[in-house]
Amino acid sequence: MSIRDWPAEQRPREKLLNKGAASLTDAELLAIFLRTGVAGQSAVEMAQQLLQRFGSLRALLQADLQEFCQAHGLGSAKYAQLQAVLEMGRRHLTEELRREQSFTSPDAVKNYLLAHLRDQQREVFACLYLDSQHRLIHYEPLFLGSIDSASVHPREVVKAALRHNAAALIVAHNHPSGIAEPSRADELITQRLKEALALVEIRLLDHFVVGAGQVVSLAERGFC
Template sequence: MSITTWPDDERPREKLLQRGAAALSDAELLAIFLRIGAPGISAVDLARDLLKQHGGLRTLLGLDQAEFCATRGLGPAKYVQLQAVLELARRYLEETLQRGDAIQSVADTHRYLMAKMRHHPHEVFAVLFLDNKHRVIQYEELFFGTIDSSSVHPRQVVKRALYHNAAAVIVAHNHPSGVAEPSRADELITLRLKEALALLDVRLLDHVVVGDGDVVSLAARGVI
């Protein structure tokens, strides 16, 4: 059945206009991007099939050009559109925390870190350096690979904090599995970094673990 025959409150575009984008499922949002389905299948059903085939949005949106264009209902034009949309989203979020801007919102910080880190195929440990008014000095990715207590070196974080003359830092790392739940190793890294930075009167404000669609704050968990 064509989407045009559906009730207005079930059509993705009309539903978004009436209730906002947050009310739509992943499949409905993807269907708006696709615009049309394939022979014998609506855009929403095609979107559901694509999400099921690739295991969710994260994998689907992370496909390289060859894999993306080889998928039913997709092609070069859609790949170009998708890359443009993703880059626009990243740039929009980066503008919320430009160099010299003071951090106004924990939620904005989390969205910024998600935009920076969630699509890495491997683990990355990053640091957001701040001045004494919590204005952004620099974002740097320092460690790569398996992020554990032996691979994250507090001395290097301290060295970069001194270089930037930072008064505070927020550290973050991603979980490529998509699950943002911190491990015991994550807690141990946090405590080691807090102690090392405190020797220089640099505050560790938070350690954020980035998953596929959410983040977990170790400060909110009481670890810091």
């Protein structure tokens, strides 16, 4: 049976318009993105099959071009559309963070960092440069690889903060393992950064560790 023959309240598009996007299942959301199914399958049935193939919606969104195009009914055009949707989501979060008082809205910062860092396959150390009202000036990945006292250079962080005329800083890095628990090395580099930035009167507001679906604040643990 075609989706057009379903009762109106069961059609994904109508359901979204009447009840909001949050009311839809992963398969229904994906079906709206797909727009049409393939021979013998509605868009919802195709979406359900894709979610089974990849294991989850997030795994589908993380797939590279080759893996994505191996799925029946998908191709480079759909991949390009999906990447555009993801990037629009990231830019929306950026604009939201720029409107917020970032230090008084930790949820906005955490959502922003999850969007940028949780799916990275290697460790990325990033800086959020803030103005005097703690609004975002610029986001910048600064170091790649294992994050420890040898690979994160406080002098480079200070130089970058001065270049962006930042009044305050939030730093963050991801754990590709998916576990967001800070290590002893994370605590030590946080203290070194705090001391180095203080010399040029720039405040380190927080150091976030990003896992698969969790973000841990070192400030909340007393390290900033």
